[in-house]
Amino acid sequence: MDLTPALLVEGLAYAYPDGTQALFGIDLHVEPGERVAVLGPNGAGKTTLVMHLNGVLQAGAGRIEVAGLPVTKQNLKEIRRRVGVVFQDPDDQLFMPTVREDVAFGPANFGVTGEALETAVTSAMAAVGVRDLESKSPLHLSFGQRRRVAVATVLACDPEIMVLDEPSANLEPIARRELAEVLLSLDRTMLMVTHDLPYALQLCPRSILIDGGVIVADRPTEKILADTQLLAQHRLELPYGFKIP
Numbered sequence: 001m002d003l004t005p006a007l008l009v010e011g012l013a014y015a016y017p018d019g020t021q022a023l024f025g026i027d028l029h030v031e032p033g034e035r036v037a038v039l040g041p042n043g044a045g046k047t048t049l050v051m052h053l054n055g056v057l058q059a060g061a062g063r064i065e066v067a068g069l070p071v072t073k074q075n076l077k078e079i080r081r082r083v084g085v086v087f088q089d090p091d092d093q094l095f096m097p098t099v100r101e102d103v104a105f106g107p108a109n110f111g112v113t114g115e116a117l118e119t120a121v122t123s124a125m126a127a128v129g130v131r132d133l134e135s136k137s138p139l140h141l142s143f144g145q146r147r148r149v150a151v152a153t154v155l156a157c158d159p160e161i162m163v164l165d166e167p168s169a170n171l172e173p174i175a176r177r178e179l180a181e182v183l184l185s186l187d188r189t190m191l192m193v194t195h196d197l198p199y200a201l202q203l204c205p206r207s208i209l210i211d212g213g214v215i216v217a218d219r220p221t222e223k224i225l226a227d228t229q230l231l232a233q234h235r236l237e238l239p240y241g242f243k244i245p
């Protein structure tokens with residue numbers, strides 16, 4: 001058995017250049033194949049954590065390893081191949097003239113060429129159901145379609161870990177459900193930031209709750225959602241009428 005965690009975060013602390021201390025010592029181990037939801041109120045530090053996982057931000061203190069490889073400046077290219085981040089706003093991810101070119105951009109950048117590239121691109125588009133949109137401009141797609149293309153751009157790179165920041169935000173109910181089905185069908189390590197507690201329950205057996213830059217709970221998702229006092233303390237709330245099955 002491989003005992004190296006897919007993701008190891010130890011003592012991660014970070015302050016922004018303006019002095020705002022966003023993370024105060026995060027410890028997190030994620031095993032290969034685990035799907036973990038990252039819950040917490042606005043300003044908790046969720047996005048700051050995500051931006052450390054592929055080296056967009058450099059840790060102020062502590063260490064991060066992805067499948068045993070430290071996230072450092074020297075390893076950045078390999079880290080970005082291993083960790084695919086789907087940003088909260090798909091418009092931060094899509095910039096090519098067509099969907100196909102956007103999906104090809106990542107793997108091409110990592111040196112995939114020829115038939116392997118075509119296969120990676122086509123299967124990533126098929127996985128999220130956007131093959132029929134391949135020649136369209138991302139500018140002419142609906143928000144839900146752009147979100148799915150953004151997921152495909154990451155999938156095409158075949159990352160070991162997928163990190164998604166608020167994947168269900170601003171999606172209509174059907175698009176939200178379809179994206180859940182896509183994500184459930186992917187067999188890989190996943191970290192998903194979300195305010196959508198039923199989504200966390202559906203997709204992630206384990207959840208961590210972050211507030212004020214620290215992890216305040218790390219438990220099975222159903223246990224966290226059943227603890228109404230804990231949720232209330234951290235400004236989280238189940239939708240009206242939602243009962244944990």
Ligand SMILES: Nc1ncnc2c1ncn2[C@@H]1O[C@H](COP(=O)(O)OP(=O)(O)O)[C@@H](O)[C@H]1O
Nearest residue numbers: 016018020022041042043044045046047048049
């Ligand atoms: N670029 C920045 N410069 C200074 N402070 C920031 C910056 N981005 C976020 N912050 C602050 O860091 C804290 C954590 O923010 P963030 O990680 O975006 O929270 P979340 O994603 O949980 O809503 C907040 O206090 C936020 O105001």
Ligand SMILES: [Mg+2]
Nearest residue numbers: 046047048165
């Ligand atoms: Mg955020």
